Amino acid sequence: MDCSDNDDQSDQQENVGAKLQAARRAARERYQLIAEALKAEAGIKRHYTHKLIAGLAWSDEAKILAPQGVTRRQLYVLAHECAHVVLHTGPNAVWKPGHIxxxxxxxxxxxxxxxxxxxxxxxxxxxxxxxxxxxxMKDQADGIAICPMATEFAAGKRSPLDPLPAVDGMPPRDFSNRLDRFIAKGSQTMIEQEAARLEEEGLSVGSDNLPNACATCWFFEAKSTEGWHHGTCKAFAIGTNFARFDENHCGNGRAWRPHPGLLVKYSYAHHQRGGFWSRLGNAIIDRISGRYRHQQSPEGQSRIKAIEYRTKSD
Structure with a gap:
């Protein structure tokens, strides 16, 4: 075997590795979208996250503790906790035995x-x-009558797809058949409202003198040549790698652009460390997330001074 054969094998292995990584990223991003849809269906108000394959639900408060949902096992736990919020909210659920x-x-x-x-x-x-x-077993020990359907499920003799009155027709809002439209509709609403605001202020957004999108992807790209696609787009709240190249979202900047005043108002970014794209990304992200407004308030300034004082003391 000559050197060229070794090089060919190495290239093939690299291509396979790159394809596997791309497939994992795509799956992770889709799982994240499904997780958001599941929470929206259930009306979740707060999602506390951890890395354990376990969860808790506070049904009446519509709060859950569950993993992020970026793998199937994590997503299953999240779906289980969403179920408690959908099915077990209200006084009637209090009297249901735990096994049911x-x-x-x-x-x-x-x-x-x-x-x-x-x-x-x-x-x-x-x-x-x-x-x-x-x-x-716990409910039996407490003298509670056991539902035969639950017993059959635990024994593997009953399919979860078999009719179950409490779950049939749930959730009332089902986003599974319109997941892509659900995401795109929210993005389009934001775009339309931003365009209307600019029109009211008499501003025009040109395509030649503004950076594309919110510059989040540029910000992450400047920080890491390999991991930038793991960041979340600030304009569309989904993975930058997905939003940046999708025509229904950012589309490399064609679908959304920031307020023209940002470049002037946040010229202080030029005095920060890092390259041009990094500084610009920081400025725009700060503006979008509200951090700049917080820092300009008297309360925010005093808090920053207190933090600086503690840092110097340490």
Whole structure:
């Protein structure tokens, strides 16, 4: 085997590795979109995150503790906690035995995966049956009558797709058949409102003298040549790698542009460290996120001074 053969094999391995990384990134971003849709369906008001494959739900407050949902196992836990908010909010749910609630939540989570075209991971499916089984034993010990449908589910004899009155027809709002339209509609609403605001102020947004989009992707790209695509676009609240090249979103800047005054108002960015794109990205991101306004308020200034004082003291 000559050197050229080794080079060809090396190139093939690199291509395979690059394709696998791209596939993982695409899957991660789609899981994130599905996670946001699941939370929107359930009306979640607060999502506390952690890295454990476990979760909690405060149904009446519409709050959950669950992983971010960037893998299928994480997404299953998130769907389970969303189920409690959808199904077990209100006084009637208080009297339901625990094993019935958990059977309903597992059924909801399985059906959520079915709606979004995902396969439930085998480990999550086993965990679901075991978890319902644990609640059955607990409720039996407390003298509570056991639902035969929950028993069959725990034994693997009942499919989560079989009719279950408490879960049938849930959630009332189903975004699974319109996931892409759901995302694009929100983006289009933002674009239309921004255009209307600029028109009211008598401003025109030219395509020659402004940076494309919100410059978030440029900001991350300047910080890391490899990991910039893992950032979140500030204009569309999705992965920069997806928003930047998608015509329905940023489209490399054709779909959204910042206020023209940003470049003048935040000229202080030129005095910060880093390259031009990094400074410009910092300035625009600060403006969009509201950090600049916070820093300009008296309360914000005093807080910054206190932080600076503590830093110097340390």
């Amino acid at each position: 609630k958990e059977h309903e939540a597992e059924t909801y989570a399985h059906r959520a995966f079915e709606r979004y075209g995902l396969a439930v991971p085998p480990q999550s499916a086993r965990w679901a049956r075991d978890y319902v089984g644990e609640w059955i």
